[in-house]
Amino acid sequence: MAGTNGYLSGSNLERVLKNGHFAVTAELGPPQNADGNIIRKKIGLLKGCCDAANLTDNQTAIVRMSSIGAGAILVQEGLEPVIQMVCRDRNRLAMQSDLLGAYALGIRNLLCLTGDHQTFGNHPTAKNVFDIDSTQMVQMVTDMRDKRVFQCGEEFKGQEPRFFAGAAESPFAHPVDFRPYRLAKKVKAGASFIQTQLVFDLEAFQKFMEKVRELGVHKQTYILAGVGPLKSPTMAKYMRDNVPGILIPDELIKRMTAAGAPWAGKSKDELTPEDKKARTKAWQAEGIKICIELIQQLRETEGVSGVHIMGIEWEEAVKPIVEGAGLYPRPVVTEPQAA
Amino acid sequence: MIVAEQKSLEEIKKLVGNAKKVLVAGCGTCVTVCFAGGSREAAIVSAELRMSTKLAGDPKEVADVTVQRQCEWEYLDEIAEQVQGVDVVLSLGCGVGVQAIAEHFPNVWVVPGLNTKFMGLPTEQGVWAERCAACGDCILGLTGGICPIARCSKSLLNGPCGGSLDGHCEINAEVPCGWQLIYDRLKSMGKLEVLMEIQAPKNWRTSRDGGPRKIVREDLRLVSEEK
Known part of the structure; x- marks a missing residue:
């Protein structure tokens, strides 16, 4: 623990959470190409609006720039990364060596995930790995940090990778009754923070949190509730019907539909490009408004330590959301002093 | 049981290629139970192959035979003469059966007529599902x-x-x-x-990841008794 001054990693995210601030993380989706400037442009949209930015790891099993590669750019540009790592693409050897490399590049936060099955993505004929699962990954990473051992049990000398390690939970995926326990299991494995799947249904989320509080897990980890702006009623319905673990109350669908009411009843051909633009703007404004309201209510929920904003290729929305929720500017917690 | 599925006739014809004499070899155990490669299927495939090649102007001499288990030498010995007399053996056994024929008859060309799918069971008439991955x-x-x-x-x-x-x-x-x-x-x-x-984390060494697997039971080996 030398030089960490009581912190596990000393990352900004860890400092913000440990000092009792309501944390904000935001998702940054790396591009499907090798253009680092796309990352830099997205950094410009998120810098100052969040305490750390999550870099997805081949999200939905589609090949994208690696989270570690993109994370290194974030470090250079002064936006703290949370690299995501899935169990689908790497075995325990590759995970550990990549984590040593990621740490050497200045990356300090890690989110351990199972990963979507490859049949979803652009390489459905690929072989998957799933050598270890996300709970086991959390344990492996925290053991590397706290016990200086590789997964095989072998001790190593020199700098250990000190990650602030987290995991995910999907509160409404099935079996729903097991979800709080699964979260507890990941915390027992060593997860310092939890980022949840998108929350739109507060009532259902409150039920989940009630159980989490009953288990006392919220006191052992920082829970960041997942939020995101709806872009259109169609997108909302698509997510509700097709993405496991996403509940969207009818009320929100109605609000999104109402936002587009001035243009309703017109066929595609009747709408001018200006109409379409105006309608998109109206939908987006409503989506952001809903997101802000959700954050405000989540902030009042006992056991919720922050929010994780997933713009899903709409990083522009993050700033107005954070500002609208009264979470701007982000707190500055001074660097931990060397002990 | 081992569950398998027949390859298409098109693929089977490609695998048989320009061989003139073909022996379709069925297996009387798992693939019989899952209706993929038993004596009934061997007879059907053999008739299909005979007719379609005849229609295509390349008539082949196709016979069929089914053994109790292709995965045991002693059963394969029963068809030693038949396999020696043909250009190709089309095995309707699982992947183990095909390899057993190749291993037991080093000078015989054998091709697979099935795709071996998994270890599983019939959940209803005509439906099979995987149950074990042999980890x-x-x-x-x-x-x-x-x-x-x-x-x-x-x-x-x-x-x-x-x-x-x-x-x-x-x-x-x-x-x-x-x-x-x-x-x-x-x-x-x-x-x-x-x-x-x-x-x-699971020890995958006992699975396929540890390399090809083998079990040796000294208590059952005949070799050790002879010594």
Whole structure:
């Protein structure tokens, strides 16, 4: 623990959470190409609006720039990364060596995930790995940090990778009754923070949190509730019907539909490009408004330590959301002093 | 049992190629039970091959024979003469059967007529489903007799992923979520606490990942008795 001054990693995210601030993380989706400037442009949209930015790891099993590669750019540009790592693409050897490399590049936060099955993505004929699962990954990473051992049990000398390690939970995926326990299991494995799947249904989320509080897990980890702006009623319905673990109350669908009411009843051909633009703007404004309201209510929920904003290729929305929720500017917690 | 499925006639014809004399070899065990490569199927494939090649102006001499088990030498010995007399043996055995023929008859050209799918069982008439992945270190005692290696698409050991919905897996609504099945069974048996234990990373060395596998039982070996 030398030089960490009581912190596990000393990352900004860890400092913000440990000092009792309501944390904000935001998702940054790396591009499907090798253009680092796309990352830099997205950094410009998120810098100052969040305490750390999550870099997805081949999200939905589609090949994208690696989270570690993109994370290194974030470090250079002064936006703290949370690299995501899935169990689908790497075995325990590759995970550990990549984590040593990621740490050497200045990356300090890690989110351990199972990963979507490859049949979803652009390489459905690929072989998957799933050598270890996300709970086991959390344990492996925290053991590397706290016990200086590789997964095989072998001790190593020199700098250990000190990650602030987290995991995910999907509160409404099935079996729903097991979800709080699964979260507890990941915390027992060593997860310092939890980022949840998108929350739109507060009532259902409150039920989940009630159980989490009953288990006392919220006191052992920082829970960041997942939020995101709806872009259109169609997108909302698509997510509700097709993405496991996403509940969207009818009320929100109605609000999104109402936002587009001035243009309703017109066929595609009747709408001018200006109409379409105006309608998109109206939908987006409503989506952001809903997101802000959700954050405000989540902030009042006992056991919720922050929010994780997933713009899903709409990083522009993050700033107005954070500002609208009264979470701007982000707190500055001074660097931990060397002990 | 081992469950297999017949290859298409097109692919079979390609595999047989320009051979003139063909022996279709069925197997009387697993692939008979799953209606893929028993004596009935061997006779049908053999007739199809005979007719289609005749129609194509390249008539082949096709015979068929079925042994009790292609995966044991002693049964293969019964067809030693027949296999020696042909240009190609089209095996309707599983992958083990095809290899047993290749290994037992080094000078015989053998090709597969089936795709070996999995180890499983018939869940209803005409439907077979996978049950075991032969990981070599059975953990069914921890999961209420339902295997997460074979029945969870991600072989997870510590519970379901976030893709479980209404009892099915994220990959396909036709695929039951293995962990939902495990959860329901443990719940009904009052044993849910088993799931709270963190399962350590699996030792995959006993699985295919450790290389080709072999079991030696010294107590059963004839060689050791002779010495």
